[in-house]
Amino acid sequence: xxxxxxxxxxxxxxxxxxxxxxxxxxxxxxxxxxxxxxxxxxxxxxxxxxxxxxxxxxxxxxxxxxxxxxxxxxxxxxxxxxxxxxxxxxxxxxxxxxxxxxxxxxxxxxx
Amino acid sequence: xxxxxxxxxxxxxxxxxxxxxxxxxxxxxxxxxxxxxxxxxxxxxxxxxxxxxxxxxxxxxxxxxxxxxxxxxxxxxxxxxxxxxxxxxxxxxxxxxxxxxxxxxxxxxxxxx
Numbered sequence: 001x002x003x004x005x006x007x008x009x010x011x012x013x014x015x016x017x018x019x020x021x022x023x024x025x026x027x028x029x030x031x032x033x034x035x036x037x038x039x040x041x042x043x044x045x046x047x048x049x050x051x052x053x054x055x056x057x058x059x060x061x062x063x064x065x066x067x068x069x070x071x072x073x074x075x076x077x078x079x080x081x082x083x084x085x086x087x088x089x090x091x092x093x094x095x096x097x098x099x100x101x102x103x104x105x106x107x108x109x110x111x
Numbered sequence: 112x113x114x115x116x117x118x119x120x121x122x123x124x125x126x127x128x129x130x131x132x133x134x135x136x137x138x139x140x141x142x143x144x145x146x147x148x149x150x151x152x153x154x155x156x157x158x159x160x161x162x163x164x165x166x167x168x169x170x171x172x173x174x175x176x177x178x179x180x181x182x183x184x185x186x187x188x189x190x191x192x193x194x195x196x197x198x199x200x201x202x203x204x205x206x207x208x209x210x211x212x213x214x215x216x217x218x219x220x221x222x223x224x
Contacts, residue, residue, distance in 0.1 A: 032210045043115070043201050043215030044154075051210065087154070097209035098144070098169075103153035 006088055006102035013109050016077050021086055021105045024070040029093030033071050035064050036087040038104070044087055078109045114138070115216035117202050123222045130189040132219050134202030142205040143185035144213060145169075145177065147198040154201065160185055192223045 007022045023033070032051045036044035048057040050066040057064045061082060063074045073086055085106045089099035118133035136143065144159040146169075156169030158177040166177050174196060178186045185204075189196055199220050203213040 034212050036215075041217070043203075043217045044213075046212040046214065049210065049212055091210065098156060098159060099213070101154040103151065 003092065004088065004090055004100050004102040006086075006105050008105060009103070010106045011108070013075075013078055013107070015079055015109055015111050018074070018076045018078070020075070021073040021107070022070060023073070023088030023090070023102055025090045025092065025100075030068065031091040031093055031097075033066055033091065034089040034099055035071070035073055036089065038085045038087060047086075075107070078107075080109045080111050083107055083109045115202055115204050115214055117200075117216040117219050119219050120217065121220050121222075123224060124189075124192050125224055126191075126193055128189075128192045130192050130221070130223075132187040132189075132200055132202075132221070134185045134187070134204075134216060135183050136185075136204040136214070137183065138204065138206070138214075139182065140204035140214075141182070141207045143179065144203040144205070145175075145185065145187045146201045146203065147171070148201055148218070149198050157187065194223050197221060197223045 004025050034049055035047040037047055038044045048064045053068045055066050061076050065072045085104040087104045089101045091099045115136045124130050141162050145157040146154045148154050155171050157175050158169050160166045160179045163182050176188045199218045201218045202216045205211050205213045
């Protein structure tokens with residue numbers, strides 16, 4: 001059973017159509033959570049770190065929020081250049097202090 | 112900006128060969144990581160290293176080994192390549208603190224024939 005679940009697996013939006021991506025985790029004891037963006041043929045690119053429930057971070061059209069059991073990546077008025085796979089990676093307590101990656105949400109924004 | 116460089120973007124090898132994947136980072140980061148990424152499976156951790164000459168097994172170490180003789184360089188070794196090791200391999204580095212983000216290279220797409 002996956003510890004980290006991202007939904008939806010794939011999302012198609014029209015340019016300007018706002019939406020949210022979800023990242024939920026089943027293990028308690030969150031030490032932090034990372035969001036990354038990955039373009040085809042490239043490595044993941046760091047976007048945000050969230051450390052505690054209630055925290056929010058923003059960058060251009062992206063806003064990440066965090067609760068005890070899930071995180072959301074809100075995309076406001078997306079543009080085609082926002083098309084990418086978005087990965088979340090919670091840092092869960094116990095173990096080796098290495099983030100556990102979700103399988104990602106593939107976002108396509110049509111012009 | 113942190114730069115993590117993987118020596119090859121694409122690599123084709125034959126089954127049974129010993130394969131070396133190289134990764135170099137230029138920011139004096141203590142921690143380095145090797146992942147493989149497969150469609151539908153996401154990123155899976157193979158090995159990681161907290162410092163020079165230190166190594167720890169990740170979730171899927173079987174068939175792989177690593178070497179870290181210098182702080183900036185972390186090598187992944189496929190001892191005897193098999194077709195099920197065909198994958199995208201990603202290297203990452205991280206400054207010491209556990210809540211610091213990882214910085215990734217652009218990957219090596221490895222095909223084993």
